[in-house]
Amino acid sequence: MKALCWHGKNDIRYETVPDPHLEHPRDAIVNVSSCAICGSDLHLYHHFIPGMESGDVVGHEFMGEVMEVGAEAGDLKVGDRVVVPFTITCGECDQCRRGNFSVCERSNRNKALADKVFGHGGAGLFGYSHLTGGYAGGQAEYVRVPFADQTHIKVPDSLSDEQVLFLGDIFPTGWQAAVACEIEPTDTVAIWGAGPVGQFCVRSAVLLGAEQVVVIDNVPERLAMAEAGGAITINFDEESVLARLQELTHGKGPEKCIDAVGLESHVPRSIDSVYDRVKQAMMLESDRAHVLREMIYVCRPAGILSIPGVYGGLVDKIPMGPLMNKGLTVRTGQTHVKRWTDGLLRLIGEGQIDPSFVVTHTAGLEQGPDMYNTFRDKQDGCVKVVLKP
Incomplete structure (x- = not known):
């Protein structure tokens, strides 16, 4: 065959x-x-x-x-x-x-x-x-x-x-990621990554009744597809993710955050992405975790981080202080x-x-x-x- x-x-x-x-x-x-x-x-x-x-x-x-x-x-x-x-x-x-x-x-x-x-x-x-x-x-x-x-x-x-x-795979993956968020009718759900899994996260969050769903990516076709599914979009090449999320949530941050990117996340202009790529090249780190770090920083205290994105090994510089002190819940898994x-x-x-x-x-x-x-x-x-x- x-x-x-x-x-x-x-x-x-x-x-x-x-x-x-x-x-x-x-x-x-x-x-x-x-x-x-x-x-x-x-x-x-x-x-x-x-x-x-x-x-x-x-x-x-x-x-x-x-x-x-x-x-x-x-x-x-x-x-x-x-x-x-x-x-x-x-x-x-x-x-x-x-x-x-x-x-x-x-x-x-x-x-x-x-x-x-x-x-x-x-x-x-x-x-x-x-x-x-x-x-x-x-x-x-x-x-x-x-x-x-x-x-x-x-x-x-x-x-x-x-x-x-x-x-x-990708439909139940997006659904499980949204279910893990325990979405309430007043929630803002922020989703990093508008690839196929991210698209099903959008539709799932909408079906589960989120007040607003926000998607972060930089590919116009993917952002347009997410917008057609009911999402507000942020192109991280054109505007600040932090500033826009603050505006959309009246300064409080999204209650629920989904990492639909995983181990190959990157933002070319970000210092931590450059750091990750250097460590990968030196075989001192296997996964790039820019999205995970950003979610921890922007998520509303007592919020939930849902991670359907695949990680394979080791990540560095995870901000455990904010994660613990903000009382965030992390849910992940195949x-x-x-x-x-x-x-x-x-x-x-x-x-x-x-x-x-x-x-x-x-x-x-x-x-x-x-x-x-x-x-x-x-x-x-x-x-x-x-x-x-």
């Missing part, structure tokens, strides 16, 4: 790889109809995530038709149309029973390695390094889905791929996808949201390497890429 494979920094190739096969009775094989390039895939592309090996198949947003099932695949059957969550879940461990699916205790087959790096590793993830199990990803013609009886979302034929594809998907699928079916709004580019899988560059460089108004194997 054909797939997109990682071969090092800025090196994704369209290659022929062996077809997947059933390895366990709970497995299924899915024929991929649509997959997507995620912002967190760029962290792999830039080689900021450890544990990648040359030839690894990438991608964790995908859906398709079930082609083969193991004897213990539950009610999953050949011909079912499914979206596959990026978090692989057994459904039986203590964390899964609590709904904490992204920290499933059984699905990461390299858990011993992840435990050494993180203290306690999380769930297995598709196409996202050997620290998360080394599973082949979904930017491919076919995918083996382990624990397939649990790791799937059945979707109706009445909805298009583009309407349901993002149930596997997304517990299956916790949210029943409700989100219902919202899509009822017409309250059409997730296809975020798609700006559709291409064949063979164009994937070029589309990685287009997405990375935000060329041609690119916000979200869907690939068709």
